[in-house]
Amino acid sequence: MSAVAWSAAQGGGLTPTTPKRGGNPAAAKVANPVPATPASVAAGRKTYMLLCSRCHGPSGQGDGGGAGAGGQPADFTDDVWDFGSSDGEIFAAIQQGTSADMDSYAERISAAETWNLVNYLKSLRP
Ligand code: HEC
Numbered sequence: 001m002s003a004v005a006w007s008a009a010q011g012g013g014l015t016p017t018t019p020k021r022g023g024n025p026a027a028a029k030v031a032n033p034v035p036a037t038p039a040s041v042a043a044g045r046k047t048y049m050l051l052c053s054r055c056h057g058p059s060g061q062g063d064g065g066g067a068g069a070g071g072q073p074a075d076f077t078d079d080v081w082d083f084g085s086s087d088g089e090i091f092a093a094i095q096q097g098t099s100a101d102m103d104s105y106a107e108r109i110s111a112a113e114t115w116n117l118v119n120y121l122k123s124l125r126p
Helices: 003-009 038-052 087-096 113-121
Strands: none
Touching: 038 113, 087 113
């Protein structure tokens, strides 16, 4: 996966890794290049608190209240992943977005930082 491939996705067009309800096998094949070290999880948490907690809640339970378009923010402390539970699918959901509330973050968060977020979200699993 290259930065170029991801920037091509930013136009909002469909790509092979575009998130799908129920999961996307092509996205699932994208391997996480960032080991889930304590440093990576801590970096992901910092970005989460800044950009994600207003909807997904301070502890990830989907109770932040900030979803203006009426969507229900995902609860990261249950083990339900509407768009797939693999690292690659979670990465795709963040980078490409899934709904009016769950916007694409590709222009705001680098790929490396998004993998830190993936590692943080996975640390919240039961
Ligand atoms: C404006 C509110 C809002 C913000 C801010 C937001 N989200 Fe979301 N998020 C949602 C909603 C609503 C959904 C459910 C979307 C759907 O069902 O299509 C969602 C879904 C997701 C999913 C898919 C979960 C699954 O079950 O497969 C992931 C991953 C995710 N968000 C991560 C993040 C991260 C990481 C950030 C911060 C960079 C973030 N979100 C910021 C509202 C938000």
